Amino acid sequence: MREKLDEKWSPQQIARHLAREHPNNPRMRACPETIYRGLFAGLLGKREGRLRTGRTRRKRQRRGVVSPNKIKNMTLVHDRPATVNDRETPGDWEGDLIIGRAQRSAIGTLVDRTTRFVRLIHLPHGWKAQPMRDALVSQTADLPPALRRTLTWDQGRELVLHEEIEALSGFRIYFCDPHSPWQRGTNENINGLLRQYFPKGTDLTVHSLRNLTAVARQLNDRPRMVLGDRTPSEIMQDWGIASQFP
Known part of the structure; x- marks a missing residue:
């Protein structure tokens, strides 16, 4: 396990590798949780630089804790149309900060x-409720209506x-349900990739809208294994809509 961590494998990747090697x-x-615990307990060598996120200690877990200030009139992910789970047509998005x-x-x-196509939302005025509303609406207005069907988010007050x-x-x-990031797992995966461009603990106000557009374009032009080594831009192009927006 130590060697794989040194090679920047995630605990999830290591767990799957061990299952294949020792069926x-x-x-x-x-399991991934055991690997995380061993790492943070210091049983697998140094902790610094071993995880892609850069973390060296365990995040506090709040399972079972009721979140205050519940958002009114939420529709939970369980009521989302079944067609969203099929991933057959673009237009169903997952979002986060x-x-x-x-x-x-x-x-x-x-x-x-x-399609795994990425859009980054510039938030120069912060991400409280009103600036978040204005940024989301204005910066997705160029998407064709067919690409604005559903958006799945966590229960953040933004x-x-x-x-x-x-x-x-x-x-x-x-x-999503509280503390259930796997319910928007596609977005979680993308956020991990984005940390290459926006490391934790850095000032994100230095990034202009042009910078964010350039990063999104780079990700959208990168082949993805889940897409059969095609790019998100190519998949969008198959639907005849990739050229209609940046």
């Missing part, structure tokens, strides 16, 4: 579930004006 020997396998140093800056991240966002943008917004 008949459970004692030679470990990447937070900068001292929680003083942020970038909005959107990814289409079918989307407390979700009903106004729906009315102004055409998106139907669905919220």
Whole structure:
């Protein structure tokens, strides 16, 4: 395990590798949680630089804790149309925020579930409810209506004006259960890739809208294994809509 961590493998990748290498020997396998615990306990060598996120200590877990200030009139992900899970057509997005140093800056991240096409939302005025509403609506207005069907988000207070966002943008917004990032796993994966460009603990206000557009374009032109080594831009082009927006 130490060697794989040195080679920048994630605990999830290591766990899958061990399962393939030792299919008949459970004692030679470990789940991702066990690997994380061993790493943070110092049982797998130095912690610094071993994880892609850069973390050296365990994040506090809040499972089972009721979140205060619940957003009103939420529609949960369980009520999302079944067609969203099929990933057959573009237009169903997952969204989140990447937070900068001292929680003083942020970038909005959107990814289409079918094509893995990325849009980055510039938030020069912060990400409280009103600036977030205005940025989401204005910076997705160039998307064809067919690409603005659903948007899945966590229960962050930045989307407390979700009903106004729906009315102004055409998106139907669905919220994940508390502390359930796997319910928007496509976005979680993209956020991990974006940390190459926007490291944790840095000031994100230095990035202009032009910078964000350039980063998104680079990701959208990168082959993805899940797409059969095609790019998100190519998949969008198959639908005849990639050329209609940046």
